[in-house]
Amino acid sequence: MQEQAADAAGNSPSRRDQNSGAGCCLVRGPIIVGAGPSGLAVAAALSRHAVPFTVLERSDGIADLWTNRTYDRLRLHLPKVFCELPHVGFPADFPTYPTKHDFLRYLRSYAARFAVSPLFGRTVTRARFDAAASLWRVTAVSAEDGGRATEYVSPWLVVASGENAEVVVPKVKGRGRFAGEVLHSSAYRSGERFKGMRVLVVGCGNSGMEMCLDLCEHGAMPFMSVRSGVHVLPREMFGTSTFGIAMKLLKWLPIKLVDRFLLLVAKMVLGDTEKHGLRRPKLGPLEIKNITGKSPVLDVGAWSLIKSGNIKIVPEVESFTGGNGVRFVDGNEMDFDAVIFATGYRSNVPSWLKDSELFTEDGKAKAQQPASSWRGPNGLYCVGFSGRGLLGAGADALSAAADIAGRWQAVAAAAAAAGAKISSV
Numbered sequence: 001m002q003e004q005a006a007d008a009a010g011n012s013p014s015r016r017d018q019n020s021g022a023g024c025c026l027v028r029g030p031i032i033v034g035a036g037p038s039g040l041a042v043a044a045a046l047s048r049h050a051v052p053f054t055v056l057e058r059s060d061g062i063a064d065l066w067t068n069r070t071y072d073r074l075r076l077h078l079p080k081v082f083c084e085l086p087h088v089g090f091p092a093d094f095p096t097y098p099t100k101h102d103f104l105r106y107l108r109s110y111a112a113r114f115a116v117s118p119l120f121g122r123t124v125t126r127a128r129f130d131a132a133a134s135l136w137r138v139t140a141v142s143a144e145d146g147g148r149a150t151e152y153v154s155p156w157l158v159v160a161s162g163e164n165a166e167v168v169v170p171k172v173k174g175r176g177r178f179a180g181e182v183l184h185s186s187a188y189r190s191g192e193r194f195k196g197m198r199v200l201v202v203g204c205g206n207s208g209m210e211m212c213l214d215l216c217e218h219g220a221m222p223f224m225s226v227r228s229g230v231h232v233l234p235r236e237m238f239g240t241s242t243f244g245i246a247m248k249l250l251k252w253l254p255i256k257l258v259d260r261f262l263l264l265v266a267k268m269v270l271g272d273t274e275k276h277g278l279r280r281p282k283l284g285p286l287e288i289k290n291i292t293g294k295s296p297v298l299d300v301g302a303w304s305l306i307k308s309g310n311i312k313i314v315p316e317v318e319s320f321t322g323g324n325g326v327r328f329v330d331g332n333e334m335d336f337d338a339v340i341f342a343t344g345y346r347s348n349v350p351s352w353l354k355d356s357e358l359f360t361e362d363g364k365a366k367a368q369q370p371a372s373s374w375r376g377p378n379g380l381y382c383v384g385f386s387g388r389g390l391l392g393a394g395a396d397a398l399s400a401a402a403d404i405a406g407r408w409q410a411v412a413a414a415a416a417a418a419g420a421k422i423s424s425v
Contacts (some may be wrong), residue, residue: 030156038384045401164345174320191218203342259284277313293387
């Protein structure tokens with residue numbers, strides 16, 4: 001019993017996997033793929049239900065995206081109250097908008113509090129449901145063991161690898177001929193080393209905007225390439241969070257009406273963004289978020305620099321022209337010392353999860369039944385794919401953990417009944 005309790009608390013793989021070098025491991029409780037905020041949230045919720053679990057993580061630590069692929073000045077764009085994971089709030093002394101270092105400190109403390117000990121360096125390459133055995137078979141390659149593959153087996157699989165698992169870099173003609181530096185935003189840390197340089201940032205989302213601001217503050221000359229329309233909103237309205245106001249209004253008003261209100265206030269605060277090259281889409285910001293998952297830009301200072309001309313707006317990139325040249329779709333050409341693709345990330349679920357009814361071909365969760373979009377057939381769950389950020393991931397984690405706990409307890413009760421029956425014979 002003591003060994004079983006230790007397994008449940010420490011969430012370690014079976015002794016057979018650790019010591020014998022066998023290629024198959026039957027785990028207690030569900031398999032969770034991913035040790036980012038979503039994976040930690042569902043693990044913590046399972047811990048509260050006294051359900052053991054095994055977390056597989058391809059990197060060497062928790063929250064790889066936040067630890068290794070974010071810029072230095074990053075802060076949460078929403079107030080901390082909307083970014084808390086289940087059961088534990090942010091420390092009272094944290095700022096309203098925590099820095100990335102604050103958030104990482106919170107996540108590490110969170111993992112320690114719930115004794116979440118992921119198996120690091122395990123890259124999941126395949127997960128399939130074995131209908132004959134009613135079990136999920138998850139193959140993971142270990143970085144430490146020279147690429148040795150282990151098959152983890154469980155009745156339940158939680159996909160928590162996130163919507164931001166792989167970088168997205170568009171294919172642009174002539175890229176190989178560009179003489180300057182080309183990088184994805186995941187490799188950008190600070191504008192300090194770009195001082196005095198002309199830098200083209202491709203993408204006008206929150207990251208693109210904030211990197212342009214950072215570049216400007218470090219003495220670089222940023223240009224932002226805008227392909228389509230974008231909604232820019234002030235981070236705060238009337239002294240409070242724009243997101244918070246929107247959430248309150250949505251309890252009473254239809255989304256289109258809330259969008260009209262947000263855009264009216266945004267125009268009063270920011271002015272007409274189209275005059276400065278940022279065309280607003282026809283659909284409102286919340287409606288677009290609902291349909292596509294794409295968030296509006298919450299301005300943290302870039303907008304004033306766009307208006308002053310310190311951040312210049314340019315059209316979509318058509319091609320690289322050789323040397324330091326870039327051609328835009330309007331036919332104009334300009335020279336740059338560096339190009340940063342702030343073009344986001346995508347899920348990698350389709351590359352390893354086979355025959356799933358929960359995900360589309362591009363790795364997004366199907367939202368045919370939003371109220372239960374976290375649950376699929378045959379003991380499959382997804383957490384963190386709702387397009388609702390950390391708040392949505394926390395809600396999905398609670399729902400998935402409660403559902404798994406109910407099934408776990410039913411299995412345990414059946415096993416106990418069978419044992420009692422055998423004992424009485």
